[in-house]
Amino acid sequence: MSGGIYQASGTPMTHRVAIAGNASLETAKNLIFGEHLFVAEDVSDTRFFHGTGIEDFPRETRFQVCFLPNLVTPDWLGALPRLNCNYFIEAYDGLELGDLSPLRRPFPGPQWDLLACLSTQSAYHLPIARKFVTALRRRGVLHDKIAPTLEIAVQEAFSNSLLHGNMEIDTTGHLSMEKFNALEQTTRERLADPDFGHRAIILAARQLTETHGVEIFIHDQGRGFIPPQNGELRAMPGSDSTFGRGLSLIRTLCNDLGFERDGRTIRMRFSGHPAMEDGSVSTDLTDRPPSAARLYAAAPPPVGSARSGGASSRPVSPATPPLPAENSGQNIAPIAFAGEIQDPRELYQACILIADDTLISREIVASYLRAEGFTNLVFARDGNDTLEQVRQNQPDLIILDIIMPGLDGYDVCKQIRADPDYFEVPIIAQTALEENEGRTRIFEDGATDLILKPLNKSELLARVRIHLEHRILVKQLRAYRDRTQSELVLAHDMQAMLVPRPDYYRTVGRDYGLSISATFQMSSELGGDIWGLAPLDEDRLAIYLVDFAGHGIGAALNTFRLHSLMWSDGEDLHDPGSYLESLNVQLKRLLPVGQYATMLYGIIDRKKALFRYACAASTSPVIGKNNGQEIRFLDGSGVPLGVTNDARYETRETPFGDNSFLMLYSDALIETPLNNGNMLDPERLQDVLYHIMKRPGGGSDLASQVTDYFYDHTPRELSDDFTLITLQPQTAPSRQ
Amino acid sequence: MIYKTQQNETAVIIEMSERFTFSDHTVFRKLIDELSSLNSLTRIFDLSGIEFVDSAGLGMLLLARDEAEKNHATIVLRGAKGQVKRMLEVARFDTLFQMED
Numbered sequence: 001m002s003g004g005i006y007q008a009s010g011t012p013m014t015h016r017v018a019i020a021g022n023a024s025l026e027t028a029k030n031l032i033f034g035e036h037l038f039v040a041e042d043v044s045d046t047r048f049f050h051g052t053g054i055e056d057f058p059r060e061t062r063f064q065v066c067f068l069p070n071l072v073t074p075d076w077l078g079a080l081p082r083l084n085c086n087y088f089i090e091a092y093d094g095l096e097l098g099d100l101s102p103l104r105r106p107f108p109g110p111q112w113d114l115l116a117c118l119s120t121q122s123a124y125h126l127p128i129a130r131k132f133v134t135a136l137r138r139r140g141v142l143h144d145k146i147a148p149t150l151e152i153a154v155q156e157a158f159s160n161s162l163l164h165g166n167m168e169i170d171t172t173g174h175l176s177m178e179k180f181n182a183l184e185q186t187t188r189e190r191l192a193d194p195d196f197g198h199r200a201i202i203l204a205a206r207q208l209t210e211t212h213g214v215e216i217f218i219h220d221q222g223r224g225f226i227p228p229q230n231g232e233l234r235a236m237p238g239s240d241s242t243f244g245r246g247l248s249l250i251r252t253l254c255n256d257l258g259f260e261r262d263g264r265t266i267r268m269r270f271s272g273h274p275a276m277e278d279g280s281v282s283t284d285l286t287d288r289p290p291s292a293a294r295l296y297a298a299a300p301p302p303v304g305s306a307r308s309g310g311a312s313s314r315p316v317s318p319a320t321p322p323l324p325a326e327n328s329g330q331n332i333a334p335i336a337f338a339g340e341i342q343d344p345r346e347l348y349q350a351c352i353l354i355a356d357d358t359l360i361s362r363e364i365v366a367s368y369l370r371a372e373g374f375t376n377l378v379f380a381r382d383g384n385d386t387l388e389q390v391r392q393n394q395p396d397l398i399i400l401d402i403i404m405p406g407l408d409g410y411d412v413c414k415q416i417r418a419d420p421d422y423f424e425v426p427i428i429a430q431t432a433l434e435e436n437e438g439r440t441r442i443f444e445d446g447a448t449d450l451i452l453k454p455l456n457k458s459e460l461l462a463r464v465r466i467h468l469e470h471r472i473l474v475k476q477l478r479a480y481r482d483r484t485q486s487e488l489v490l491a492h493d494m495q496a497m498l499v500p501r502p503d504y505y506r507t508v509g510r511d512y513g514l515s516i517s518a519t520f521q522m523s524s525e526l527g528g529d530i531w532g533l534a535p536l537d538e539d540r541l542a543i544y545l546v547d548f549a550g551h552g553i554g555a556a557l558n559t560f561r562l563h564s565l566m567w568s569d570g571e572d573l574h575d576p577g578s579y580l581e582s583l584n585v586q587l588k589r590l591l592p593v594g595q596y597a598t599m600l601y602g603i604i605d606r607k608k609a610l611f612r613y614a615c616a617a618s619t620s621p622v623i624g625k626n627n628g629q630e631i632r633f634l635d636g637s638g639v640p641l642g643v644t645n646d647a648r649y650e651t652r653e654t655p656f657g658d659n660s661f662l663m664l665y666s667d668a669l670i671e672t673p674l675n676n677g678n679m680l681d682p683e684r685l686q687d688v689l690y691h692i693m694k695r696p697g698g699g700s701d702l703a704s705q706v707t708d709y710f711y712d713h714t715p716r717e718l719s720d721d722f723t724l725i726t727l728q729p730q731t732a733p734s735r736q
Numbered sequence: 737m738i739y740k741t742q743q744n745e746t747a748v749i750i751e752m753s754e755r756f757t758f759s760d761h762t763v764f765r766k767l768i769d770e771l772s773s774l775n776s777l778t779r780i781f782d783l784s785g786i787e788f789v790d791s792a793g794l795g796m797l798l799l800a801r802d803e804a805e806k807n808h809a810t811i812v813l814r815g816a817k818g819q820v821k822r823m824l825e826v827a828r829f830d831t832l833f834q835m836e837d
Contacts (some may be wrong), residue, residue, distance in 0.1 A: 124759055125759055127755060127757075130755070130788070148819060151788070151819075152790070152819070152823070155757065155788075155790045156790060156791055159757070159758040159790060159791075159792060162758075163758060171795075175795075175799065176802070177768065177799060177802065177803055180761075180765070180799055181765060183761070184761040184762055184765050187761060188762070236826065236827055236828060238828070238831075238832075239798055239801075239832050242795040242798050242799060243791065243792055243795040244791075244795075245791035245794060245795070245827055246790075246791045246792075249791055249826065252826070676818060691738070691753070691754060694738070
């Protein structure tokens with residue numbers, strides 16, 4: 001799931017509601033407080049946030065629901081993958097959820113990992129299937145590998161519900177051109193007719209945790225139909241059917257297809273991703289809560305082999321500490337993780353619970369342990385007493401006899417493991433049982449290790465020591481990780497603060513008659529991108545984009561270093577070339593050898609209609625003219641900053657008139673492999689821009705639309721920061 | 737979907753791009769009208785720019801085939817890649833159309 005560690009730690013009962021663009025607040029309130037979405041006691045603390053663009057809703061804020069404006073536009077559909085929110089609902093007059101409300105209850109029933117509720121009118125024109133699948137991929141609900149299959153199935157099922165369900169259009173059999181023309185006519189009429197056009201369609205998905213698969217529901221408000229039997233769907237129709245392939249396709253693509261609400265709900269189940277094929281699954285495991293299986297895997301082999309290592313006092317080597325990928329050493333030195341137990345007293349003061357129904361057995365174990373120096377021993381006389389003592393003493397290790405009156409060792413194990421607080425406490429079961437069945441069973445019930453009676457002193461001590469050391473190391477490791485993570489979060493927030501917020505860059509843009517749109521997304525690790533604006537005088541606006549090599553704390557720290565330099569006194573901000581030269585000299589002094597930055601610094605001069613800029617190995621800025629008909633890549637070459645003291649930077653210039661646009665971007669845009677294996681090379685990027693500009697309304701919020709394209713076509717995890725900024729003269733200049 | 741047509745001596749080439757789905761009925765009707773007014777006996781649908789097609793898109797290609805037959809013209813589907821290629825295969829369109837890489 002994205003950004004778990006960055007989640008705001010507000011009070012859990014506060015509902016945050018995102019109101020997108022001109023979405024009707026009244027409709028939104030009716031839905032929220034009218035028990036359509038939430039149960040009544042759940043909405044007492046609800047806060048509304050308004051945004052005129054997706055970037056206005058900070059990613060670290062979790063929204064319970066986002067209301068989209070009536071007649072949703074493609075750019076707002078981009079909120080599905082980009083907003084930290086699972087429920088998206090078009091707020092339009094005439095939305096009647098009917099038997100689909102309430103969509104959400106805290107209990108019972110599943111919480112959806114993603115839900116979109118749209119009017120038929122909006123849904124018809126939008127690439128819903130694509131955006132929905134992209135959003136599922138980005139949330140980690142869906143593995144990249146099954147996304148293409150899922151997209152086809154969702155597209156087919158969704159269009160089926162939309163056209164045959166909500167719009168009641170019949171397209172069966174072979175259509176002549178005349179019939180097709182009539183169909184097209186009917187389609188337009190029904191879209192315009194509120195009786196059909198205002199019907200809602202809901203697309204919802206949840207992850208199936210057992211199989212890592214996905215379940216998709218599509219609900220419509222049409223008249224329903226009698227679903228075909230599976231047998232009828234096996235064969236793909238030939239040329240005798242014009243439009244009848246949808247259901248057959250779905251049938252071949254999903255693992256389980258069902259219909260509910262008299263055919264007005266389609267349910268599709270898909271099995272999970274191809275396990276371990278590319279290693280990405282095992283990476284995901286590190287984010288999950290530890291499972292019993294992992295605990296066993298970390299413990300030494302249960303019987304026999306420990307004997308040979310009986311006298312060993314070496315700690316079990318812990319998992320590799322999660323150091324930041326690019327760690328330049330000096331930055332995180334104060335919290336280094338040594339990998340061994342630093343204070344041996346911690347080992348001997350560990351609390352050990354000895355559970356045995358006979359006094360003499362308890363005393364034997366205790367005497368062995370005391371002789372070795374373990375001082376913190378507690379005792380339990382039977383199964384129930386064991387559970388009680390666990391609760392009272394929070395032991396670090398339990399030595400448990402299996403055969404006890406009442407609750408036996410198997411049940412005790414199960415109950416301890418059922419409690420998340422004690423999920424990881426090592427349990428050494430002791431038994432006189434020789435048979436395999438009992439051994440297998442006690443491990444299944446959650447024991448960490450097994451030791452046979454009569455006890456062998458050195459074996460017992462070796463095992464106690466090894467499990468305690470392991471536990472202490474895991475605790476230290478966890479504390480280390482928590483601390484590192486909280487510092488990462490802090491650095492992340494600080495870096496985010498260096499970048500202008502949407503309300504700032506929009507306002508500044510307006511002062512210069514420019515419409516500025518931007519996307520800034522930090523990779524899961526810290527990255528080295530920053531960008532910003534500097535108003536120089538009433539005609540000239542400076543803009544910069546910097547990318548420090550690598551990521552991690554080191555790169556983030558460098559962004560702070562540079563940011564403080566940029567605004568120091570005495571810099572000549574008016575000449576891009578000499579400005580980069582002086583920045584370079586100062587950075588060279590500050591940066592450790594081998595670290596460097598790429599940068600673009602440019603000035604838009606509105607009066608002279610010029611863009612003057614200098615580059616230090618930046619990406620090539622893109623200048624477009626005439627609605628994207630003419631697109632040119634400017635020269636981004638130059639020595640990177642911080643490499644050599646005598647680097648020279650030339651100031652270049654290019655016309656920037658009222659029908660131009662400028663796009664700046666970090667290299668993630670052009671260097672991230674797309675799902676088809678290609679990258680956005682200049683030719684493809686040009687193509688993408690051309691198509692976007694050609695769309696109705698395509699010229700507005702250009703950065704957002706390019707980002708949407710990027711998200712649709714790239715794998716889930718970004719390995720580098722992604723920054724994209726576009727500047728366009730406003731069509732109706734606000735300046736006199 | 738958006739398209740560009742271009743005619744040479746022997747054929748008309750229809751370069752299609754973006755997504756070709758159920759919401760393209762209107763633009764497709766326009767395309768069919770345009771083709772009927774041209775006399776080319778070969779109509780080459782260049783699908784290399786299409787990144788996604790659904791069953792409605794397939795259906796419209798069948799309609800184009802019926803229309804071509806009326807005018808004794810042939811249809812060639814050219815350059816399908818990725819998802820588009822897979823869809824054409826699943827629907828066994830190789831048995832209904834002439835295909836080119």
